[in-house]
Amino acid sequence: MPPILKERAEELERLEFQMGVERGRLAMTLDLLTDALVMVGQHGVYCQSARQIGKPAMDIQMITDCLGGAKELVSQVMDEMRRKKGELG
Numbered sequence: 844m845p846p847i848l849k850e851r852a853e854e855l856e857r858l859e860f861q862m863g864v865e866r867g868r869l870a871m872t873l874d875l876l877t878d879a880l881v882m883v884g885q886h887g888v889y890c891q892s893a894r895q896i897g898k899p900a901m902d903i904q905m906i907t908d909c910l911g912g913a914k915e916l917v918s919q920v921m922d923e924m925r926r927k928k929g930e931l932g
Contacts, residue, residue: 847875869921876914883907 848855851871859867883906887899898904 866921866924869917869924872917873914873921876910876917880907880910880914883910 844852848871851874854874855867855871857867858870861867862870883903884899887903887907890900890903892898892900892904899907
């Protein structure tokens with residue numbers, strides 16, 4: 844188990860209990876991606892682009908876009924799982 848999951852084991856267990864194992868793990872993934880976005884955003888304040896004043900460096904912008912896209916995909920999977928569960932239940 845990765846160290847971050849060991850640190851947040853109680854939160855993961857709570858989410859798995861509340862939402863089921865699959866959706867709970869996806870919810871934890873969303874939380875981790877959100878935390879990563881916040882950290883990258885804070886770093887972007889200090890790593891400014893030389894070409895685009897007031898914007899983060901290009902690599903920071905690319906990382907932010909990738910993390911945001913990953914969050915959106917996970918959220919869509921969770922919505923689809925919820926929808927299918929509703930159809931079956």
